[in-house]
Ligand SMILES: Nc1ncnc2c1ncn2[C@@H]1O[C@H](COP(=O)(O)OP(=O)(O)O)[C@@H](O)[C@H]1O
């Protein structure tokens with residue numbers, strides 16, 4: 001494709017008005033739509049950019065829309081209601097059968113009247129336009145495509161949209177690169193770019209190093225739209241692998257230990273690359289109070305959690321009590337939502353960590369705050385438990401041995417074993433299990449029994 005096709009043109013007037021009725025139906029049905037259960041009352045256009053000169057065959061628009069909901073925004077929420085979504089909209093006279101799953105709808109008025117609008121990420125040419133823009137460091141309207149100078153992006157890589165269940169949308173280019181297009185976007189520094197970039201520049205090989213990224217500059221703020229990373233060919237994620245080994249009754253401790261080592265390598269590199277802080281009495285109390293607050297919120301939303309609240313709360317008050325003893329901890333940038341599904345094992349057996357955006361529902365500022373590294377460790381320990389409870393076959397002691405091996409691997413690299421800090425570990429594991437109860441109740445109610453079994457375990461004091 002020649003560079004000349006990528007031009008800076010703003011969108012035709014009336015574009016959003018003509019798409020509005022179609023988006024009302026289509027957007028809430030998307031896996032990545034964050035406002036599920038809240039009826040959409042309409043959309044406002046945040047930005048639209050024409051990426052290709054529209055001809056009868058194909059029109060291509062990069063669109064940022066804000067979805068408005070019936071509910072009033074929560075007190076203290078940002079003044080703009082609803083979430084902002086990134087869409088790549090194609091317009092054709094008719095959709096070929098291969099693009100049927102991408103259909104948004106038939107446009108009846110406005111600049112696209114008579115054409116069919118569709119999610120253009122499913123289509124080869126539009127996906128090529130994005131890679132070409134990244135390769136050439138293009139500027140298109142308010143869109144900025146950046147690239148790491150030392151990473152070569154070849155031409156002619158064939159794109160395919162990933163079909164995995166995910167919170168965003170990813171396109172794989174010739175099994176060489178993967179472009180993750182963030183769907184719900186927020187202004188500010190995005191940890192999904194910030195942390196892999198910092199790790200790569202620190203020389204940490206445990207994370208695919210960003211080769212390029214897309215940003216929208218709007219009203220004086222930058223919004224990260226997507227990140228291009230090397231694709232780990234033939235990789236299996238830790239969740240898939242754990243379930244596979246469980247089904248065969250196989251031991252997973254060697255992998256768990258390797259995962260512990262990989263986590264510790266990432267943590268030590270993050271502590272070198274980005275600021276750390278010391279948590280003293282006040283901050284530790286704040287941490288414990290935040291956990292108690294989250295427990296109360298989750299119990300309010302999920303009645304099944306309520307009988308366990310008094311016992312779970314003791315994990316957090318114990319953390320508050322530690323604060324009174326005058327001990328301090330170091331907090332640093334962490335992954336923030338680490339679980340087996342965020343770990344990729346290459347065919348040679350090497351583990352990488354991905355998806356550094358943190359817990360998606362949390363505000364950006366909170367996700368970027370330094371935290372005790374035990375937060376990630378607790379996430380992984382919960383994940384071994386999840387795998388053991390989700391597998392068809394039961395392998396006695398599987399989760400416990402993986403959890404122990406993971407901590408051993410972590411200690412081998414970090415120099416300190418998380419099990420030597422049981423109060424901190426229990427508080428974080430309990431906090432994660434509470435988060436999971438709420439997450440499953442909202443997103444996958446048939447999985448609720450998994451974190452609830454952990455809640456029962458964590459509510460029962462360990463024998464002395
Ligand atoms: N660098 C990569 N190489 C190979 N596969 C990847 C890579 N990055 C992500 N993936 C695959 O894409 C999936 C979704 O990526 P992820 O970053 O978790 O997206 P999301 O935030 O949308 O859930 C992962 O589960 C993994 O299978």
Ligand SMILES: O=P(O)(O)O[C@H]1O[C@H](CO)[C@@H](O[C@H]2O[C@H](CO)[C@@H](O)[C@H](O)[C@H]2O)[C@H](O)[C@H]1O
Pocket residue numbers: 167239337339340341355358359360379382383384386387436439
């Ligand atoms: O991968 P995401 O960043 O979207 O994370 C969210 O979804 C995860 C599920 O896909 C969820 O993880 C929970 O389920 C996993 C098994 O599917 C399990 O391995 C994790 O331990 C468990 O927390 C994650 O919590 C949520 O933020």
